[in-house]
Amino acid sequence: MVKLKIEHSFIKSLKFILPISFILICISCRPNDEDDEEPPRDYLEQSLEDDQKLVQYLKSHYYNYKDFSDVFNDDNEIFIDTILSENSNLKSLFDFAVETSIPLASNEGQIIEHKLYHIVVTEGVRMEDRPSIVDSVYLTYKGKLLNGNVFDKKTNPVWFDTANVIRGFRYGLQYFSPGNFIQRENGTIDFNQFGRGLIFMPSGLGYFNSAQTNIPTYSPLIFEISMFTTNKSDHDNDGVLSIDEDPNKDGNPYNDDTDEDGIINMYDEDDDGDGILTKDELDGDDPDNLPDDSNNDGVPDYLDKNT
Numbered sequence: 001m002v003k004l005k006i007e008h009s010f011i012k013s014l015k016f017i018l019p020i021s022f023i024l025i026c027i028s029c030r031p032n033d034e035d036d037e038e039p040p041r042d043y044l045e046q047s048l049e050d051d052q053k054l055v056q057y058l059k060s061h062y063y064n065y066k067d068f069s070d071v072f073n074d075d076n077e078i079f080i081d082t083i084l085s086e087n088s089n090l091k092s093l094f095d096f097a098v099e100t101s102i103p104l105a106s107n108e109g110q111i112i113e114h115k116l117y118h119i120v121v122t123e124g125v126r127m128e129d130r131p132s133i134v135d136s137v138y139l140t141y142k143g144k145l146l147n148g149n150v151f152d153k154k155t156n157p158v159w160f161d162t163a164n165v166i167r168g169f170r171y172g173l174q175y176f177s178p179g180n181f182i183q184r185e186n187g188t189i190d191f192n193q194f195g196r197g198l199i200f201m202p203s204g205l206g207y208f209n210s211a212q213t214n215i216p217t218y219s220p221l222i223f224e225i226s227m228f229t230t231n232k233s234d235h236d237n238d239g240v241l242s243i244d245e246d247p248n249k250d251g252n253p254y255n256d257d258t259d260e261d262g263i264i265n266m267y268d269e270d271d272d273g274d275g276i277l278t279k280d281e282l283d284g285d286d287p288d289n290l291p292d293d294s295n296n297d298g299v300p301d302y303l304d305k306n307t
């Protein structure tokens with residue numbers, strides 16, 4: 001089952017985040033409004049309009065699911081086509097799609113739910129290594145518009161830090177499991193039994209009003225992905241994994257800033273702002289791999305200004 005050969009150097013750098021394709025780079029940072037620019041459309045209205053388009057697309061298209069029915073076939077291409085009267089017996093994408101709701105705050109602070117759809121075409125074997133919304137992933141992908149135009153494609157795998165990609169990609173990737181890999185004597189890496197599938201997102205989880213090369217404003221996006229491997233991130237190297245830098249325990253490390261200095265905990269080397277670095281406060285005198293809590297108040301020292 002040798003399906004993909006990767007140069008040795010790629011795997012040696014598993015711990016590093018290598019090239020990041022420009023197209024998926026952070027979009028939460030919108031360009032400054034310029035005088036001749038139209039004000040952005042209403043988030044809620046746009047999310048509803050996009051969802052209508054997505055559902056219509058999902059119901060009127062199918063993918064070649066029969067080619068993936070029993071065994072791992074890492075070589076098969078996923079293709080999507082229109083359901084016509086002569087093949088109306090086929091199941092549509094909508095029959096397979098799993099819907100999730102992603103809350104997004106508008107500029108006015110209003111929370112707007114955006115519907116994201118995904119289809120796991122092939123379940124990867126390392127389900128325990130699915131990426132969280134702050135981890136790094138090593139994958140190939142193809143990005144398309146609803147009209148079928150491909151706007152970006154990576155046929156050789158690339159590393160992405162999911163903290164730096166469009167939200168639809170960040171939230172969609174967490175459903176895909178990586179596979180196995182073996183390193184051959186000649187240095188190449190063979191990946192097999194990896195997760196593959198499709199992600200469908202409204203423009204609010206993509207680029208919204210910010211046009212990109214080959215992506216018009218307000219475009220819902222489709223991604224086809226293969227998930228080869230993942231790496232758990234600790235962005236600030238403080239010994240606490242980024243996904244665990246979530247003291248309010250809502251599963252989202254992007255909204256936790258214990259010392260309220262404007263730097264979220266996952267990037268903050270001193271989470272409680274007491275002048276002692278988290279890595280020095282985490283598990284000090286008597287290391288037991290559990291965070292110290294010297295005053296036993298349930299708040300670990302590194303998050304506790306009083307210790």
Ligand SMILES: [Ca+2]
Pocket residue numbers: 234235236237238239240241242245265266
């Ligand atoms: Ca950390």
Ligand SMILES: [Ca+2]
Pocket residue numbers: 245246247248249250251252253254255256
């Ligand atoms: Ca949180």
Ligand SMILES: [Ca+2]
Pocket residue numbers: 257258259260261262263264265268270271
């Ligand atoms: Ca902070």
Ligand SMILES: [Ca+2]
Pocket residue numbers: 270271272273274275276277278281302
């Ligand atoms: Ca501290």
